[in-house]
Amino acid sequence: MNLSHPREDLTIGEVAERTGLATSAIRFYEDKGLVRPQRTPAGHRLFHRSTIRRLSFVLIAQQLGYRLDEIKLQLDALPAEAAPTVGDWERLSVNFAADLDDRIQRLGVLRERLTGCIGCGCLSLEVCHLYNADDRAAAHGAGPRYLLGDTP
């Protein structure tokens, strides 16, 4: 390789070390279009430093339950070649924050229902708030799938 000292680009091993990911996972992510490394003349991958931030984003989003294809959609908003600007990351972050707010709110609702249910001690499926939040959905054969607000 032999580039000048403060290298802009990282080998897959270096990216692995800094992100905590296995190299196999990083190759897999490339396959899925989440990262787009350059190549050395010999075919070795070279990642821009901003890749670490991309991968951090991937890891956080995963922990929030996003699938890789959904994460890719978010990352596709970033420039393909150049390093993302402050504004680029900002847009992603704002989306992210809105989603977090949503999740926090939905968990809060569930938590409240649960509190009510602990107190009420009901065992009737027809009455219980928590387990049968939307009786109309149940009447249509829908059931408790919609408890967390996924009503179609």
Place this chain on the structure above:
Amino acid sequence: MNLSHPREDLTIGEVAERTGLATSAIRFYEDKGLVRPQRTPAGHRLFHRSTIRRLSFVLIAQQLGYRLDEIKLQLDALPAEAAPTVGDWERLSVNFAADLDDRIQRLGVLRERLTGCIGCGCLSLEVCHLYNADDRAAAHGAGPRYLLGDTP
């Protein structure tokens, strides 16, 4: 079958209808030990009515990210044969509530970090709060895996 009118037990089709699950999923859950139907002399499954509540619990827990084997551990606290009592469900619910509180709090922390990050606009991996919450972990090759509080 031919039982008296207000039947205590349900066929797999009836359970499917009331929960919104596919019969194949219910059989799969039986295989995993999440439900334990009786059998008719002919070998057809007969589910106690409380099974619907068990399955509702499974569905909610799944949406919160629990795996089936973890959910089974929770459900194993319920009586195997008899219908669960109010107290049985109450114990489960209390665990559940504690976990929800935990999740809500962790999401809140992440949300705060994100807010700070939107404002700061930093792109330096060495400095950024959100993407590099634990620099010591990163120094040990750990990386952002620990962002949500999973620090070992």
Place this chain on the structure above:
DNA sequence: GCTTGACTTCAACCTTACTTGAAGAATTAC
């Protein structure tokens, strides 16, 4: 009493998110 629909088992397949292993080329370390 016979047809239709619901039930049975079992094996194979699917998707997501990766890991593992083989075989070989490139780089680094001494």
Place this chain on the structure above:
DNA sequence: GTAATTCTTCAAGTAAGGTTGAAGTCAAGC
């Protein structure tokens, strides 16, 4: 200069959480 790493590709395997299909049995309606 050679030995040990690290890198490459590609195929196959794994685990979770199911679905699908075949082949056959049981139950309910008319």
